Amino acid sequence: VLKWVAQLVVVGLVVAVVIWLYGNYLDNTAEQNIPTDLGFLGNPANFQITGNELSANAPIRDALWEGVLNTLRVSVAGIVAATILGTLVGIARLSRNWIVSKLATVFVEAVRNVPLALFVVAGLLVVVLGVFPTIQDAWQVGGLAIVSNRGVAVPWFIGAGFGLIVLGAIGALAAWLVARWRSSVSDRTGVLPRSGLWGGGAFLVVFVIGWIALGYDWTLPSLDGRQTIGGIRIDPSFFALFFALVIYTASHIAEIVRGSIQAVPRGQGEAADSVALSAFQRMWYVILPQAFRIAIPPIGNQYLNLIKNSSLGAAIGYYDLTLVAQTTVGNGSPAVPVFALTMVLYICLSLITSVLVNIANRRSALVER
């Protein structure tokens, strides 16, 4: 009985505080004639999202959705790059080569202990605006990329949008099916599966056939006086945010990878040595698969952090979800519903990511003997 009384007291207190806050909110908004519903979503946004053809008087709903897409763009690109860089640095920290391991250690210790906001601001103000050349003498990297302080132009596809993603998905499916078929062949006959090569090949074949069949093309960026034409121009703010997120998250992932590799029993590496695997085979076939089984949950946490940290793009004018929300509020939309919606959207993104990470985790755990 005492337990239930205690519980009711706690819950009662929480409910009372919430009701009090909400009552204040309703009173204050009624007083100032501020709407509390989501009706503002249909109003025109009245601002232009950089690097996007969405018109300025599109409804706020579309602007917010574009913000979500921008958040996703930088997050997905950042997650992929940070995972690769972090894994490499994590392996490098354990290298027997003195210079490589020291360099990796310096990178991790230097980056991990400095606020991300500093990297974001420095990425824009120091790297892009300070180090990158003006458009007149832009760096041209083998005709493939044009780097200047107005952004980085890289090759891009013509006529491909959503279709490209579908094509990629079909290709991935084909790769997966072929890889499965190869490993079942290998189980039956004992020939080397080489599922990576076969799967990659299947992906390429499907992708190229689809590419030609659907009539896609690509363009290379080129300089035309004071601007670039062709390709796609990556905005300076995107580049700065991407750079900061990748460096910062990679330093955290590197520590996780290092810890996980060290957690793989020594005997595994010794066994790989004793069957004369090369250093690469030892890492790729023996150590890393076992290390990643341990590393997936903490790396998933870093992915979640990266998505949430991408909100810092708002500080340097990258129109992610946060900056769109901020601008919307600045243009006179009611603050509380906008930010509540923003938080709900972020929580959705987090939930989706953690579901994906959980699936990966369960799958990698199933492989266990």
Added chain:
Amino acid sequence: MTATAHRSGALVWARRNLFRTPLDGALTIVFGAISLWLLYKTLSFIFVTGRWDIIRVNLRLMMIGRFPEVHVLRLAVTVVALAAWGGFLAGFIRARQVRSGKVADDVSLPARIGDIAARLWLPGVVVLLLLLLSGTPGPWIMVGVAILAAVAGRLVGPFAGRPKLGPGGSAVVFAGLGAVPVVLYFYVVTAVGFDDWGGFMLNLFLAICAIVLCFPLGILLALGRRSTLPLVRVVCTTYIELVRGAPLFVLLLLANVALGFFVPDSLAPSTSTRAIIVFTLFTAAYMAEIIRGGLQSVPRGQIEAAKAVGLSPARQTGYIVLPQALRNVIPAQIGQLISLFKDTTLAGIAMGLFELLNVTTAVTAQEQFRGQGLIGETITFAALMFWTVSYTMSRESQRLERRLGVGER
């Protein structure tokens, strides 16, 4: 291996660690070149191309913001008092540990000084650099007196810690120790309101306040989430998951723009207080998850043993479970606190507080430095400040972890 390598000379060492295989040799050459280039760039930036005038001129703004000149003495007094307090606390705790037989009191004075030097040389060097940059005698005097105060406190501390105090005596000592920072806080805040705080001092202050406040809340939330009472559990879980799902930056924006709607004007806190509240509420949710992990790591046998000797549920938690749980997750907790400290820069971006990052961008717009691309210099300086504190904290946490023997039992 290193010992033999040293004995047989640098050549053998290089062969083992740099040129083991041809691939290894190639890596060494490539990365050696990269490191040399980075080293050259860094050194030439520090000594040749960097124009550090902007730091020297604005050092005060970067460290304490627009703190009024007339009250700076109060800050100096606070620093000295905190140093004395810290020294006293260290001596006090050590004497109690020696008395209860937890540590042996056989460390010689040179060894102890060596230990302190090994631990604190890095912040020491940075403080020295700041003193050299300041160019006025005031900070030198303050730091000198603070060091003397810390040593004096360390020497006095054991006299309070050595004798066995009754429960009343202990309570008096602990209350006194706890009161010191609170008194100092009011000593400074009554003179200079929050609005005039700024610079690195504000970063440190926001972080310390939020750290102190988030601990009890985090423990309560963790216990609540593990509670057998379903309603409490639901409330705590909802809170933790909601806060963890949202970015801190958005929460700060929300507190800045929207808090006014939720509380009456008379209660609306100042911007710095809002920042502290948000940091506390945010970090508490993460802290709760870490502590929950610690609670789960305490073996069931411990609780059963506590029950068997007839402790009440509150005492089981307070005396048996919590101490072990908190100890088991010290590295994660300190990691969270470091990230909280780093996140205080967000208060500048989201709320416009004049903390270090905002100062670093603001000073490049000053008349004498405008348009000269000095942001690299100021950001490097800010990064050095944050890096020193965070790195020292993480090293101390590793040391604490070793001393407490985490993972050994």
